[in-house]
Each structure stands twice: as C-alpha cells, then as structure tokens.
Amino acid sequence: MMAMAGKRRSRRWHRVLGLLSAIPLVWVVITGAVLNHSVDLGLDGVAVRHPLVLRAYGMVPAGEPLVVEVSGRRVVAWDGQVFFRGAVHEIRGVMLGAVADGSDGGIAVASDVGVWRIDGDGSLLEVLDEISLPGFPLTGVAGDGGRAWLENPDGWHRVGEGWLDHEPVAGGAMERQKPVVLSDDALRDELSVAWARGGVPMARVLLDLHAVKFAGAWGRYFYDVVALCTLWLCGTGVVLFFRKPGRAR
Amino acid sequence: MESMDKSRVICCKRVIGLLVGILFAVAGVSSRAAGAEKVYEKPSVFLSRHFGGVPKTRVLELSGADQKALHGILGHRYKQKRVRYWQGGGKRAWILDEIGKTEPITAGFIVKGGRISELRVLIYRESHGWEVSRPFFTKQFAGAKLKGRGLSVRVDGIVGATLSVNALKKLGAAALYLDGQAGG
Structure with missing residues (x-):
C-alpha cells in the first residue's frame, strides 16, 4: 500500500516537472522558428511602439517637450531632438525658441549652444556654432520682420542676411521667446514615438526575447536551464520508453 | 536587550545609507565621465x-x-x-x-x-x-x-x-x- 502511494507521488512529480521543463523549450522553439522566417514575415519592417517596450530599450525621451509657434506652425524640442513638419533633427542644449528663416517657410531653432537652420521642407540646412554666433551662452532669441535677434550676456545682437554675420545693438530690447511645455497629450505620444525613430523593429524584439536579454544578468543562465530541461525530458522519455506498464508485466 | 536591538537597527541603517550614498556618488561620477565633452x-x-x-x-x-x-x-x-x-x-x-x-x-x-x-x-x-x-x-x-x-x-x-x-x-x-x- 505504501509502495503504491510512493509510485503515485513520483508519477505526479514526473508530470509536473515534465510540464515545467517544457515551458522554456517551447519559448525557445517558438521564438526561434519565427526568427528563422523573420525576413519572409517582414518583421524588420514592423515597429513595436508599445510604451513598455520603448522603456525597456531606453527609448523614452526625458524631461518635458517644449513648444513654440513660428508663423502658426509648432516647433517642439524634446530631449535633444527638434520636431518640425514631420522631420526630426538632433540639437544640443536647451531650446530658447525658433524664428522664421528665409522665404521658403524655413525656421532657425536656437539653443544656448547653437542654432539649427531648417528649410521649408524640414531638411537641415546647416548648424551654426560659436564661430558664426555671438558669444555663448545664448540666452534669448527673437524675430523681427524676417531678421533674427540673439541675446547673450553682452546684450542683443542682430543677425545678418544668411546668418553670415551679426552685430551688437546697443540698448536693444527685444521680447525674447518663451517656450512652454507641450500640453497636447496626443501629440506628446506621437512625438515620443518619433523621438524613438518610429519604435523598435519587431525582429529585434523577438531576437532579444529569444535570447532572454530582458532578464538582464539572469538571461545568461536561461540556456543552461533549457539544456538541463532538455536532458531531463530526454532522460525521462528514454526511461518511459523502455519501462513496461504494470499491466504488460 | 531591547536597547541593543535598537542600536543594531540604527547601525544597519547607517551602513545601508552609506552604501547607497557611495553607489549614487559612483554612478554620478561615471555618468559625468561618459558624457564628458x-x-x-x-x-x-x-x-x-x-x-x-x-x-x-x-x-x-x-x-x-x-x-x-x-x-x-x-x-x-x-x-x-x-x-x-x-x-x-x-x-x-x-x-x-x-x-x-x-x-x-x-x-x-x-x-x-x-x-x-x-x-x-x-x-x-x-x-x-x-x-x-x-x-x-x-x-x-x-x-x-x-x-x-x-x-x-x-x-x-x-x-x-x-x-x-x-x-x-x-x-x-x-x-x-x-x-x-x-x-x-
């Protein structure tokens, strides 16, 4: 009677451990099979944009998005990137504001350490640094009839045609632009995805899931567990294969 | 007995606080080094x-x-x-x-x-x-x-x-x- 109870217990354990052992194998097999056909399935062209995934890859902008309006169009700067007419450009420093630039609807975005000139179709014209601008740090920017003004600790400077030169204006007092925090939640979400360059390719996410990169340092032991589980399933399978059922004995 | 337990807890808290402080300091220094211009x-x-x-x-x-x-x-x-x-x-x-x-x-x-x-x-x-x-x-x-x-x-x-x-x-x-x- 005692031996019968022991056998039942060991069979139950065998079932439970067999099921648990199969879980990591199923994980590896399914993700591996899909990865094997990732080109056929077009997974490189599919982007994952879920906030949890973006956060896992560190692809979430820090701080608050700042917005200014230039000729009725919004210019947003957020964690080192500026968004204008669907285009994204990298900038350095803190955005002070933006002014209309040129006749094609372009803009010039000013930060404390540079100016980024963007043309009407959103392409980057040029980046201006300390050689082409008044001394740093810049503290303000203003527009006046198509001309840009820049402020630094020495005062206001009027920028020449094509931003090729600039001159200090004694006693000049312009109203500097004041970027405000973007409050449009829908646009924030959209820009957050744009900041992450459209998201993470599905193939990359699957590869990392397959390699268990999300588990951090523990991920390296995952395949040790998979190997042990495989040996366990093989071993118990061989034993079961050669063991005759009680009825057949 | 009770006062000994209290002093141990305070001591542990101080050690943990010190370790956390060192950790943040090291993290701060290394992040500055990484982003140095x-x-x-x-x-x-x-x-x-x-x-x-x-x-x-x-x-x-x-x-x-x-x-x-x-x-x-x-x-x-x-x-x-x-x-x-x-x-x-x-x-x-x-x-x-x-x-x-x-x-x-x-x-x-x-x-x-x-x-x-x-x-x-x-x-x-x-x-x-x-x-x-x-x-x-x-x-x-x-x-x-x-x-x-x-x-x-x-x-x-x-x-x-x-x-x-x-x-x-x-x-x-x-x-x-x-x-x-x-x-x-």
Whole structure:
C-alpha cells in the first residue's frame, strides 16, 4: 500500500516537472522558428511602439517637450531632438525658441549652444556654432520682420542676411521667446514615438526575447536551464520508453 | 536587550545609507565621465591661429552630386545642405563633425593646394579614444591628398580608438573633396 502511494507521488512529480521543463523549450522553439522566417514575415519592417517596450530599450525621451509657434506652425524640442513638419533633427542644449528663416517657410531653432537652420521642407540646412554666433551662452532669441535677434550676456545682437554675420545693438530690447511645455497629450505620444525613430523593429524584439536579454544578468543562465530541461525530458522519455506498464508485466 | 536591538537597527541603517550614498556618488561620477565633452581648441581660436582672426564666412551649397560623393566618402548621408568655410593666405579651413562611436567629433582641417596641412581635433565628446587628438596621430594627415574616396597617405590606427580613427580619416577625405568643390 505504501509502495503504491510512493509510485503515485513520483508519477505526479514526473508530470509536473515534465510540464515545467517544457515551458522554456517551447519559448525557445517558438521564438526561434519565427526568427528563422523573420525576413519572409517582414518583421524588420514592423515597429513595436508599445510604451513598455520603448522603456525597456531606453527609448523614452526625458524631461518635458517644449513648444513654440513660428508663423502658426509648432516647433517642439524634446530631449535633444527638434520636431518640425514631420522631420526630426538632433540639437544640443536647451531650446530658447525658433524664428522664421528665409522665404521658403524655413525656421532657425536656437539653443544656448547653437542654432539649427531648417528649410521649408524640414531638411537641415546647416548648424551654426560659436564661430558664426555671438558669444555663448545664448540666452534669448527673437524675430523681427524676417531678421533674427540673439541675446547673450553682452546684450542683443542682430543677425545678418544668411546668418553670415551679426552685430551688437546697443540698448536693444527685444521680447525674447518663451517656450512652454507641450500640453497636447496626443501629440506628446506621437512625438515620443518619433523621438524613438518610429519604435523598435519587431525582429529585434523577438531576437532579444529569444535570447532572454530582458532578464538582464539572469538571461545568461536561461540556456543552461533549457539544456538541463532538455536532458531531463530526454532522460525521462528514454526511461518511459523502455519501462513496461504494470499491466504488460 | 531591547536597547541593543535598537542600536543594531540604527547601525544597519547607517551602513545601508552609506552604501547607497557611495553607489549614487559612483554612478554620478561615471555618468559625468561618459558624457564628458573635451574642448581642445575653440573653433574661433583655431581660425584665429591660422588667419590672425576669424575671416569672412563663406558658404558652399551642396548639389545632389556633392551629396552623392560625400555619401561615398562618409558611408552615410551628409545631413546638411550647405557647409561653411573660411579662407585666406592661399589656404582654407573646414570645420566638420562626424560621429565616432556615438558622439560627434568636431575636427578642423587646414587645406592648402589640395593637401591637408593641419588636422586639429577641436571638440571630443566620446568617452574613449581621445588619443586621436594627440599630435603623434594627427600629424599623419599632413600632406594627404584625396585619392578616390579616401586619403593618399597611410594613417596608422590606435588600439581602442578604431571608430574615432576611421571617423577622422573620413572627415579628412570629406574636407579635401569640399575644398575641391570650393575652387581647389
């Protein structure tokens, strides 16, 4: 009677451990099979944009998005990137504001350490640094009839045609632009995805899931567990294969 | 007995607080080191050294063919549609940016008669590979001409700074190409 109870217990354990052992194998097999056909399935062209995934890859902008309006169009700067007419450009420093630039609807975005000139179709014209601008740090920017003004600790400077030169204006007092925090939640979400360059390719996410990169340092032991589980399933399978059922004995 | 337990708890709290403090301090120092920007020479000082002041700024508008050629040299699209340069005394200065590993390196090139006469790393933002700013490396560029999409001279690499070395070699070739477009 005692031996019968022991056998039942060991069979139950065998079932439970067999099921648990199969879980990591199923994980590896399914993700591996899909990865094997990732080109056929077009997974490189599919982007994952879920906030949890973006956060896992560190692809979430820090701080608050700042917005200014230039000729009725919004210019947003957020964690080192500026968004204008669907285009994204990298900038350095803190955005002070933006002014209309040129006749094609372009803009010039000013930060404390540079100016980024963007043309009407959103392409980057040029980046201006300390050689082409008044001394740093810049503290303000203003527009006046198509001309840009820049402020630094020495005062206001009027920028020449094509931003090729600039001159200090004694006693000049312009109203500097004041970027405000973007409050449009829908646009924030959209820009957050744009900041992450459209998201993470599905193939990359699957590869990392397959390699268990999300588990951090523990991920390296995952395949040790998979190997042990495989040996366990093989071993118990061989034993079961050669063991005759009680009825057949 | 109870007072001993209390003192142990206080002691443990202090030790944990100290460890957390050290952890944050180390994290703060390492994050500053990773994002360090080293200015070796301000671009305006670089120009003043060569021209005795900052000369009048000139602009080279890049055509479609120029963009294509620069793509071939740099291995990627050049982001800007125009490039600024400065000239005087038969030489031109080009100040260009290129990403080494993750951050842009700002380098100044003096080109005279279609050859590089000086390379100076002006601003270095990467956490590793700063050795490319040293004269033993930069002097290898002196006398280089444009040969195909690269330089006519052999530039020896630096262990641990391969990406920065490659970035500067590409920038050197780009500066020579741009100089040719600006009127040789």
